[in-house]
Amino acid sequence: MNFELDEIFIEEDSRASALARRVIEALSPRVPIRFVADARAATLADRNAADPFGKGKRRMVIMRRRGAFLMGCPAASARYACCGYLVLALASNCPMDCSYCFLQDYLADNPGFQVYSNYADAFAELGRLAAGSPERQFRVGTGEFADSLAFDSITGVAREFVEFFAAHRNLTLELKTKTDEIDGLLSIEPRGATMVSWTVSPERVYRTSERRTAPPSARLRAARCVLEAGYRVAFHLDPIIAYPGAEDDYPRLAEEILDTVAPEKISFVSMGSLRMTPALRTAARRRFPDDPMLLGEDILCPDGRYRAFTPLRLRLYRQIADRFSRAGAPVQTYLCMEPASVHRRIFAAEAPTPADARERLCCAG
Amino acid sequence: MTTLEAEQAIRALAGARQLQDPYLKRWLAREQAERVAMLDAARKLRLRTGQLAVALDLLEEIAVREGAGIDSILSRENLQRLIESKGPAPARASAFIAELRAIRFPRLGATLRRLSAEISALALPSGVNVVLPKDLNSDELVIRISVRSPDEFDRLMTMLAEKRDGLARLVRMLGGDDEL
Incomplete structure (x- = not known):
């Protein structure tokens, strides 16, 4: 994809890393590069900038990750019926710029676009996870704090992870993206251990709110390509935005997904309505004051997040879930950041435990 | 009313109501017709500080949702009736805010x-x-x-x-x- 980088900081410790070499080769001299002893200061927000978060996106920082790579999903909570997703933090922030993105608040203090040079250390963490519970399945995604593929043409990291997961039968890698940057994946044999998932939105949301992402039709075409290359595919309808016309657009989007990928080939579909903490709502509206998608009929819910009021939100879920349930083959569908009572209403079944959900989602499709 | 006169009148009203500076800045940043329409409503309804802030929030949101100017929103019959009628201002101001909410959350x-x-x-x-x-x-x-x-x-x-x-x-x- 077309990066808009102002500068690159590389930590001295990372200068000789394979990742730094690839980035330098791909972007120098087009983008100025500075070497620094400790790059942590370069990740911090420039409070004097008109848009500190946007400025952070344009500053790539190649550095060592100091903490663990593997962690529980930050959205997980006993309040919700969760999916048991694990997150692998290979990067932080994203070159795309969606108006609703939770990173605008989550990374408000350190929005620099960090890419971790010591990513190979994650293999040891993953190895311990796999060996520690060989009878259990784990779904691990790299698309929580960054898009999994947006910068892979430069960093080339995805290949190593696809190959690592292919050798561990109780680990499933999820590469989550809004791009169509799949060329690097097509020559690798994933051996059923990697799924590529696309966050998809109706055309109207894409046009108003998803800057620098691939058009929804291109994402679906890319899904078809990776499926033919041996990958599993999944879709996230998240965020679902309850704008006027959404009742028509989302079922149509479900239709387009099913026209592109046969239902039995879809590993899962997740759904989550647009939800925003007050801080995120303020940050997003400040950055995108003219985006009508940020001005839905959202009200403050008991968990402290703004969402579309309940009957409207649940009706949308039901319409989409109904379309997938009539697909001709079962499609695993789940809700993100919704309580078990909502799960019961939409699917007429008890929500699985996170451990059960994890097993199901790893084995489906 | 000239642009300068409007700005002076808005600043005076905001000062009297102790309206927070970010609200004042947003108000002044609107088109002349919008800020004058808002000033007219605020004066005739005698909006209190909180009501003024809420009205500005709601009007800005409605403007983005509907792609309309604040002046055009305020010219709607149901809002004009409240702005121009002769009843007690506090009751009309409350009804005005309720009507804006109804437009914002239809x-x-x-x-x-x-x-x-x-x-x-x-x-x-x-x-x-x-x-x-x-x-x-x-x-x-x-x-x-x-x-x-x-x-x-x-x-x-x-x-x-x-x-x-x-x-x-x-x-x-x-x-x-x-x-x-």
Whole structure:
């Protein structure tokens, strides 16, 4: 994809890393590069900038990750019926710029676009996870704090992870993206251990709110390509935005997904309505004051997040879930950041435990 | 009113109301016709500080949602009636804010009206209250029974059981049932 980088900081410790070499080769001299002893200061927000978060996106920082790579999903909570997703933090922030993105608040203090040079250390963490519970399945995604593929043409990291997961039968890698940057994946044999998932939105949301992402039709075409290359595919309808016309657009989007990928080939579909903490709502509206998608009929819910009021939100879920349930083959569908009572209403079944959900989602499709 | 006169008048009003600076800046940043229309409404309704801030928030949001100018929104008949009528300003100001909310949250308002009509149609006995979640922010319906004797309890439980289908329908409506 077309990066808009102002500068690159590389930590001295990372200068000789394979990742730094690839980035330098791909972007120098087009983008100025500075070497620094400790790059942590370069990740911090420039409070004097008109848009500190946007400025952070344009500053790539190649550095060592100091903490663990593997962690529980930050959205997980006993309040919700969760999916048991694990997150692998290979990067932080994203070159795309969606108006609703939770990173605008989550990374408000350190929005620099960090890419971790010591990513190979994650293999040891993953190895311990796999060996520690060989009878259990784990779904691990790299698309929580960054898009999994947006910068892979430069960093080339995805290949190593696809190959690592292919050798561990109780680990499933999820590469989550809004791009169509799949060329690097097509020559690798994933051996059923990697799924590529696309966050998809109706055309109207894409046009108003998803800057620098691939058009929804291109994402679906890319899904078809990776499926033919041996990958599993999944879709996230998240965020679902309850704008006027959404009742028509989302079922149509479900239709387009099913026209592109046969239902039995879809590993899962997740759904989550647009939800925003007050801080995120303020940050997003400040950055995108003219985006009508940020001005839905959202009200403050008991968990402290703004969402579309309940009957409207649940009706949308039901319409989409109904379309997938009539697909001709079962499609695993789940809700993100919704309580078990909502799960019961939409699917007429008890929500699985996170451990059960994890097993199901790893084995489906 | 010239641009300068409008700015001076807005600053004077904002000063008198101790309106927070970010609100004042947003107000002044609007087109001349919009800021004058807002000034006219604020003066005639004698909006208090909180009302002024809420009105600015709501008008800005409606403007983005509908792709309309604030002056055009304020020129609507239902709002003009409140701005121009002769009744007491506090009541008109409250009704003005309520009307802006109704414009900003049209489907929420319509759903609340339908649910309230369903509750009224149930004709629940005195002592039984059905409480909708605030702004329909959850799918939980609260049914409150107030009693002072075992006999009264028995009587209300019997009457409540008779309303079972209607109450179940309310619970379904809260969950976005397509009957809505």
